[in-house]
Amino acid sequence: MPDNIHTKYLLGEADIPKSWYNIVADMPNPPAPPLHPATKQPVSPGDLAPLFPQALIAQEVSGERQIEIPDPIRQIYTQWRPSPLYRARRLEKVLDTPARIYYKYEGVSPVGSHKLNTAVAQAFYNKEEGVKKLSTETGAGQWGSALALAGSYFNLDVEVFMVKISYQQKPYRKNLMQTYGATVHASPTDLTDAGRSILASDPDSAGSLGLAISEAVEVAGKSGGSIKYALGSVLNHVLLHQTVIGQEAMLQMQQADDYPDVVIGCVGGGSNMAGLAFPFIGATLRGGPKTRFLAVEPSSCPTLTRGLYAYDYGDVVGATPLMRMHTLGHDFMPPSIHAGGLRYHGMSPLISQLYNEGHIEARAYPQNPVFAAAVTFARAEGIVPAPETGHAVRAAIDEALAAREAGEERVILFNLSGHGNFDMAAYDAYFAGRLQDHEHPEQEIAAAQSRLPVVK
Amino acid sequence: MPDNIHTKYLLGEADIPKSWYNIVADMPNPPAPPLHPATKQPVSPGDLAPLFPQALIAQEVSGERQIEIPDPIRQIYTQWRPSPLYRARRLEKVLDTPARIYYKYEGVSPVGSHKLNTAVAQAFYNKEEGVKKLSTETGAGQWGSALALAGSYFNLDVEVFMVKISYQQKPYRKNLMQTYGATVHASPTDLTDAGRSILASDPDSAGSLGLAISEAVEVAGKSGGSIKYALGSVLNHVLLHQTVIGQEAMLQMQQADDYPDVVIGCVGGGSNMAGLAFPFIGATLRGGPKTRFLAVEPSSCPTLTRGLYAYDYGDVVGATPLMRMHTLGHDFMPPSIHAGGLRYHGMSPLISQLYNEGHIEARAYPQNPVFAAAVTFARAEGIVPAPETGHAVRAAIDEALAAREAGEERVILFNLSGHGNFDMAAYDAYFAGRLQDHEHPEQEIAAAQSRLPVVK
Numbered sequence: 001m002p003d004n005i006h007t008k009y010l011l012g013e014a015d016i017p018k019s020w021y022n023i024v025a026d027m028p029n030p031p032a033p034p035l036h037p038a039t040k041q042p043v044s045p046g047d048l049a050p051l052f053p054q055a056l057i058a059q060e061v062s063g064e065r066q067i068e069i070p071d072p073i074r075q076i077y078t079q080w081r082p083s084p085l086y087r088a089r090r091l092e093k094v095l096d097t098p099a100r101i102y103y104k105y106e107g108v109s110p111v112g113s114h115k116l117n118t119a120v121a122q123a124f125y126n127k128e129e130g131v132k133k134l135s136t137e138t139g140a141g142q143w144g145s146a147l148a149l150a151g152s153y154f155n156l157d158v159e160v161f162m163v164k165i166s167y168q169q170k171p172y173r174k175n176l177m178q179t180y181g182a183t184v185h186a187s188p189t190d191l192t193d194a195g196r197s198i199l200a201s202d203p204d205s206a207g208s209l210g211l212a213i214s215e216a217v218e219v220a221g222k223s224g225g226s227i228k229y230a231l232g233s234v235l236n237h238v239l240l241h242q243t244v245i246g247q248e249a250m251l252q253m254q255q256a257d258d259y260p261d262v263v264i265g266c267v268g269g270g271s272n273m274a275g276l277a278f279p280f281i282g283a284t285l286r287g288g289p290k291t292r293f294l295a296v297e298p299s300s301c302p303t304l305t306r307g308l309y310a311y312d313y314g315d316v317v318g319a320t321p322l323m324r325m326h327t328l329g330h331d332f333m334p335p336s337i338h339a340g341g342l343r344y345h346g347m348s349p350l351i352s353q354l355y356n357e358g359h360i361e362a363r364a365y366p367q368n369p370v371f372a373a374a375v376t377f378a379r380a381e382g383i384v385p386a387p388e389t390g391h392a393v394r395a396a397i398d399e400a401l402a403a404r405e406a407g408e409e410r411v412i413l414f415n416l417s418g419h420g421n422f423d424m425a426a427y428d429a430y431f432a433g434r435l436q437d438h439e440h441p442e443q444e445i446a447a448a449q450s451r452l453p454v455v456k
Numbered sequence: 457m458p459d460n461i462h463t464k465y466l467l468g469e470a471d472i473p474k475s476w477y478n479i480v481a482d483m484p485n486p487p488a489p490p491l492h493p494a495t496k497q498p499v500s501p502g503d504l505a506p507l508f509p510q511a512l513i514a515q516e517v518s519g520e521r522q523i524e525i526p527d528p529i530r531q532i533y534t535q536w537r538p539s540p541l542y543r544a545r546r547l548e549k550v551l552d553t554p555a556r557i558y559y560k561y562e563g564v565s566p567v568g569s570h571k572l573n574t575a576v577a578q579a580f581y582n583k584e585e586g587v588k589k590l591s592t593e594t595g596a597g598q599w600g601s602a603l604a605l606a607g608s609y610f611n612l613d614v615e616v617f618m619v620k621i622s623y624q625q626k627p628y629r630k631n632l633m634q635t636y637g638a639t640v641h642a643s644p645t646d647l648t649d650a651g652r653s654i655l656a657s658d659p660d661s662a663g664s665l666g667l668a669i670s671e672a673v674e675v676a677g678k679s680g681g682s683i684k685y686a687l688g689s690v691l692n693h694v695l696l697h698q699t700v701i702g703q704e705a706m707l708q709m710q711q712a713d714d715y716p717d718v719v720i721g722c723v724g725g726g727s728n729m730a731g732l733a734f735p736f737i738g739a740t741l742r743g744g745p746k747t748r749f750l751a752v753e754p755s756s757c758p759t760l761t762r763g764l765y766a767y768d769y770g771d772v773v774g775a776t777p778l779m780r781m782h783t784l785g786h787d788f789m790p791p792s793i794h795a796g797g798l799r800y801h802g803m804s805p806l807i808s809q810l811y812n813e814g815h816i817e818a819r820a821y822p823q824n825p826v827f828a829a830a831v832t833f834a835r836a837e838g839i840v841p842a843p844e845t846g847h848a849v850r851a852a853i854d855e856a857l858a859a860r861e862a863g864e865e866r867v868i869l870f871n872l873s874g875h876g877n878f879d880m881a882a883y884d885a886y887f888a889g890r891l892q893d894h895e896h897p898e899q900e901i902a903a904a905q906s907r908l909p910v911v912k
Contacts, residue, residue, distance in 0.1 A: 006534075007531075007534060007535060008469070008534055008535065010466075010468070010469075012466075013464070013466075075463075078462075078463055078464055079463060079464060079542070079838065086535070090609070108564065109838075110837070110838030110839045110840075111838065112877065149838050152835045152836075152838075153546070153838075171880070171881070171884070172628065172877070172878075172880035172881070175880035175881070175883050175884045175887075176840065176877075176880055176883075178883075178884075178887060179831055179834050179835075179840055179880070179883050179887075180834065180835060181835055375635055378635050378636065379608045379635075379636055379637055380608075381566070382535065382565075382566030382567065382605050382608075382609070383566045384566075384632065384635055419877075421568065421628070421632075421875075421877035421878060422628075422877060422880070424627070424628035424631035424632055424635070424878070425627070425628070425631070427631050427632075427634075427635050428627070428631045428634075431631075431634060431635075
């Protein structure tokens with residue numbers, strides 16, 4: 001191939017990162033500590049022991065810049081890592097833009113998204129410490145299917161509380177988890193106190209990520225130690241595991257002899273955005289290029305753009321530690337959009353702090369323009385984005401169009417965090433004109449935020 | 457990684473084959489010519505001109521060993537090629553077998569199967585010759601979605617006749633084709649004489665590949681030249697385009713310092729089996745290793761294992777040239793199994809001849825054991841096979857178990873031709889016990905074969 005039409009940048013097995021990158025080491029201010037939900041005092045590692053293995057608790061509170069990736073995890077990573085970085089030349093042509101658009105494609109993992117990067121790590125550490133079973137929640141099912149497969153790799157049972165609206169909208173994801181051998185419930189269930197309390201007040205509840213977390217945490221907490229809990233985003237150690245994405249992308253941008261002006265990711269809990277962006281943000285924080293970082297969320301669940309930066313629970317019933325984060329309020333119930341993975345009231349504390357301190361920008365989109373962008377992308381590049389990922393695609397296209405308006409070159413890098421193969425019903429609904437766009441009235445968001453916990 | 461636990465064998469962009477391999481050059485006997493459906497005389501290239509562009513007709517009848525791949529096609533191939541070759545170490549462990557199992561994974565293409573290898577080539581040559589629109593048929597939808605995307609890449613309209621049972625069973629595949637911008641009909645339709653004639657006798661017809669071909673051929677034939685027809689398997693030029701698979705696999709087996717004792721592929725029309733196996737068969741025919749070649753089909757549509765080797769039409773109504781092939785009879789209507797891509801009454805003439813001359817073995821499986829094998833594979837290797845591909849997985853597992861019984865090392869290579877992301881409803885039906893296994897009574901097959909055309 002002539003050099004000037006390269007579209008794919010590949011690395012070798014030896015280029016899979018040997019350590020995860022911990023952005024805490026480079027942040028201007030230390031992270032605010034999580035607080036115990038009862039005492040409102042900083043949690044100790046011991047407080048987290050009923051839920052997580054020691055190795056993950058240590059990573060959660062670590063300030064080390066580099067944390068070594070154990071060989072058995074890297075060995076499994078070789079199945080799909082290093083993932084390819086693409087130059088979207090056909091999309092650039094369709095958009096008639098002077099911008100250069102790159103995307104890191106995490107849909108090459110066998111479950112079709114970035115979630116397997118942390119699922120494998122979490123399953124490994126739990127297995128090492130003798131755990132037999134994991135409980136978790138899932139929205140659209142990307143995380144649940146990743147943990148189901150990781151459990152199968154490490155011979156761990158997996159029990160998944162899947163948000164009911166996604167359970168109904170995305171039967172293929174449920175089938176995938178079952179194919180991997182996991183047990184899947186539509187949340188809210190009558191298996192937990194949390195689920196029963198919601199069903200008592202709203203028998204038709206469509207569920208939410210925050211509620212499914214309550215159920216999964218309760219199952220682990222009441223197990224007496226035989227079941228641990230696993231979370232697919234939000235927490236520091238989860239974001240840490242995803243930084244393999246950005247570390248590889250830095251090498252691949254070098255191959256392309258280019259560097260991003262703007263790095264884009266969709267955000268629900270924040271893990272795919274963090275995975276791609278943190279290594280680049282670290283470079284900027286250490287005095288490197290003045291890259292822009294853009295987090296993209298649904299306008300129906302506008303955590304960064306309209307949420308408060310405050311201590312709040314990670315779940316609906318208040319069973320988790322309080323985290324300082326951008327939040328719409330822990331009992332905020334987002335509408336039933338198809339990007340189920342973005343229906344979370346809160347946001348990763350690390351992303352929230354970086355946003356609050358001005359290192360990250362945020363933007364919100366309704367779902368119809370998101371799907372329009374995803375279809376444009378699919379016809380040009382062949383890959384059908386997951387509805388969540390479509391938010392990043394929309395922002396990348398808008399940045400490219402803005403570059404055209406401004407008549408300037410702009411280097412855009414975004415995370416194509418997952419494919420939409422299991423989400424085609426959402427595309428069907430889009431083409432049929434059945435998707436609604438939501439904008440929340442001010443008083444609705446204010447009401448949920450008025451119920452934030454009081455922290456002195 | 458330590459050398460002894462390699463699981464993935466990758467090639468560089470420069471290793472994408474520069475030519476397709478034409479097995480005709482190495483076959484002991486020349487292929488039997490296709491016959492005109494009216495005159496029963498060998499067709500001339502001119503007879504095929506209403507349906508295909510000149511470049512593809514030339515490839516269809518070529519005896520050259522190597523046919524150069526044009527640069528624009530190789531450029532598009534770089535998006536997903538070279539595809540990875542994996543050693544299935546986790547599966548080997550689960551099976552406790554001394555066999556070494558390798559699989560070539562074609563699901564990395566953006567449409568999730570090998571079909572894009574030929575779709576891109578066919579779209580390219582049609583575009584070069586000024587064609588504006590392509591008509592085609594599809595069973596499960598792998599081929600239809602591949603041609604839909606290739607059409608989008610080359611700015612060609614695509615009209616797909618999708619077998620009705622698959623249209624109903626696999627809505628996600630239909631949605632995928634629509635996302636790429638194609639028009640999709642459930643076949644039989646009332647848009648063609650062929651469709652109307654079937655609907656008149658059976659308004660509830662579930663359709664068949666042979667019938668959908670009749671419809672697509674009719675649309676092209678009556679267009680006066682503005683629409684050409686594209687076929688996803690069976691024909692020589694289609695199999696030719698797939699040989700990039702096997703050529704890459706040969707290099708990757710060298711990387712692994714190994715060579716297959718048996719090469720396995722599922723067969724509907726024969727293209728993925730041919731794509732992997734033909735370069736290896738060519739090596740054997742030229743005096744190389746005595747590799748076994750195993751074609752795997754559904755027992756509900758047992759073309760090789762129970763069909764006749766005879767001249768027959770490629771479609772239901774007899775609009776196509778007669779091809780000498782293994783056939784169940786052109787109006788054979790297979791049951792509605794989930795491996796829609798294997799529901800074809802005939803078989804590639806090249807595969808048929810190699811089978812008839814003893815160079816290829818064949819085996820048939822009912823669908824429940826196929827899905828059992830596919831689930832075993834998914835839990836060990838993470839990738840959920842398409843139902844069609846599950847047939848190859850079943851055979852590979854059985855070969856590995858036979859090696860264990862015999863206490864012998866055996867090197868098994870199979871084509872994981874596509875993933876099952878769009879087919880999860882089939883897995884759901886399998887787990888729910890809703891899948892039926894079919895074995896055709898002798899007289900049913902004999903009846904369809906009694907209606908074979910008479911050729912002197």
